[in-house]
Amino acid sequence: MSAAFSGSLAIVDTDDGQMIACQSCERPLVATGQPWKPNAAVKELPMHGAGGGAYESADHVVLRQFYCPGCGALLDTETAMSDDPFLNDVINV
């Protein structure tokens, strides 16, 4: 691995160039310069109760979770309403 993209994602050198990959299993997700979330596994939980009893949110609020499709590591989360777009982060290296 050559650099970090976040605490859960790394930037790795591959035969196809630099890719954003899962830090846990090194599975490449997308080339740098592109949003990675469309290539992750996505699940939306009701925010209500998501982190324990203090999470008393309304029904329309979800905890969006992005997993590595290779190992199931949790890569990122978003507080969202279901029809809101992903928050995309792009790095240019």
Added chain:
Amino acid sequence: MAVDPITFSIIRHRLYRVVDEAVITLKHVSGSAITNEGHDLMVSLYRADGSLLMGGVGFLHHLTSAAEACKAIIRRFEGRINEGDVFLLNDPYTAALHTSDIYLVAPIHHNGQLVAWSACFVHVYDIGAKNPGGFCPDAEDIYTEGYSSPGVRLVNKGELNQDVLDTLLNMVRSPEMVTLDIRSMIACNNVAHDRMLSLIDKYGYDTVDEACSQLIEQSEQQLRARLRELPDGTWESRQYLEVLDEVYKVNLKMTKSGDELVFDFTGSSPQSKYSVNCTQWASLGGLFAPLFPLICYDITWNEGCISPIKMIAPEGSIVNCTRPAPVSVATVGAIQSVNNAACTTIGKMLQTSEKYAKEATSVWHANHFAIFKFGRSQRGGEAIGIFTETFAGAGGARTYADGVDVGGEIPNPISRMANVETVENTFPIRYLFRRRMTDSGGPGKYRGGTGMEFAVVQHDSPDGGMHYVVSGKGANFPMSEGLAGGYPGAPNSYQWVHNNEAKAEGTNVDVRGTQSIEEMPGEKEDVTWGVFPLMGDDALYVRWNGGGGYGDPLARDPDAVVEDVVGGVVSADAARDVYGVAINQSGNGHDAEGTAAMRSSMRSARLVLEAAE
């Protein structure tokens, strides 16, 4: 000619100490708990043209707004600014954040020449808005948010303009307390003035002036160099603000290119009919509040830090509202959402760097609850005051450690709350409990710091109780976002517990002996926005958000989870369902094999679910 390095360092440090001593003065003279207990204040020094010279502590989103206040006074009073003057400005559409945060800005002259400005603010005891205390959920527009001035001369050549002060005092509740607030700011500026002149007397004006120029140049060079060390890219964040049935969004895309940062709020909601809006100056201050401590932690906070930063805030949006939109709740509304959104994008950027990852943080205490109690005190006088618990905050998790429980907030490095006894001595209320809130910290490899919960009832009130104003957005949407898979901290909750009705219906529970909201017999009603009573045995229950978590909760050290459960900050249910830890039967350890199996199963379930979808 450049100032020699040693003299430069001494002058830089002395400038900081000028601000520091002025802050101490402010706290000692003001009689308001929001100032001397909560530290809702700010003092800074500015150059002769109003540009930021030395940013102080307190609420950091005021540093740039007060610069604009100085510039507005310079424009309005050009050619008529005298030695010994003090000007008052609190109009949000000129520079201030909301009307109750009054700026007092004072020119500093040396040998008859204007050489600098000092500026400070406190949230005054009252500003004459429709609701007591300044936060005004009932406001329809800026005209119902109290006294507002785009700039007036309060002190003329060292002499107080009593008629000007009386005009303000004639429009506010508790004028004697507002007088103390105003006098604390005059005293603060006097101290800054005297210490600044002492500095000039010691080193000479030319040397101090050159050192100030160098200091600003140094900050700009240091910040630009730091930005060049970080990768180019764009990072996005989003904050939700809900008021009653309305939901507003603050959308942010932060772009870093070379040695510049652009914060673009395009796509944020149109301005609201409610007072959660903020003006452009407030948004600019809002994004600097996390930027100063997270990126410029070792750089002097001055105009040099501002030059590389650009902001795009569409006019007519909730982050750049137009007159006469109400803004009295801005500091805990749109401004705080700007704080939070910027904290997230900055944190995302910093975690890409091995060198700076340790400076990244999930969002701290993202949701202030501005609850002002008002009525007659147990001594018969008028009493208005915020629950300073809102300043106690909750730390966001870092890349290497948990967030600090009840650990304050990023935009105000010196915020704190009053002791229970202090509040009970001043207001006719009694606390039933105040403690860390279980499961409020955002789960993660590193957990967000907890918030707290408390409940109060009236006690010894001559009127049978008080009322309170609550501007409590954020009960549905968690606002302390996590990073790298960390969960957001839990949302806030504000509840009116109707124990009087339960008592009338025959309950024999002694409310004053209860230790949790579950033990209270009364019906619970969410109260998020407006004015409500605290009478008889009815209780007000409040809990506030935890900080955001960092990393996958399944990667958290199981022993740390056990410690959290033993300490009461994580429930056994959350330990099992969120962290995947098999707590043993004695409750003081975990079954290693069981934990490993549970976590493996939970990871597999994530992928099974994905395949099924």
